[in-house]
Amino acid sequence: MIGSQSTAKTVFLLASMVGWLIVGAALMYLFPAVADALVGSDLTHLWMTNLSRSGYNPTLGCVGGGIALAVTAAGNWIWYQKFDRE
Numbered sequence: 276m277i278g279s280q281s282t283a284k285t286v287f288l289l290a291s292m293v294g295w296l297i298v299g300a301a302l303m304y305l306f307p308a309v310a311d312a313l314v315g316s317d318l319t320h321l322w323m324t325n326l327s328r329s330g331y332n333p334t335l336g337c338v339g340g341g342i343a344l345a346v347t348a349a350g351n352w353i354w355y356q357k358f359d360r361e
Contacts, residue, residue, distance in 0.1 A: 287354050294347030301340025308333035 307326055311319040323331075 283358070287350075287358075291347060291351060291354075294343055294350065297343040298340055298347060301336045301343065304336040305333055305340070307331070308336075 307319070307322055311323045
């Protein structure tokens with residue numbers, strides 16, 4: 276039937292979407308540090324100096340995004356290996 280799926284699959288899809296959104300947010304948070312590492316111009320160094328004065332810490336993005344990526348990828352792998360029987 277068109278438009279029918281189990282409640283478990285709906286919950287999985289929503290949880291997966293939240294996980295991928297957290298990974299994307301971590302990547303956006305890491306952008307200044309990545310730009311400074313790749314380009315390394317005076318402008319990006321100034322950007323990092325100003326950000327670090329306000330408490331910017333790219334480790335938060337690396338750790339939080341890495342954990343979110345690992346949990347989301349593992350959840351997707353488990354779901355599609357064990358539960359998705361369509």
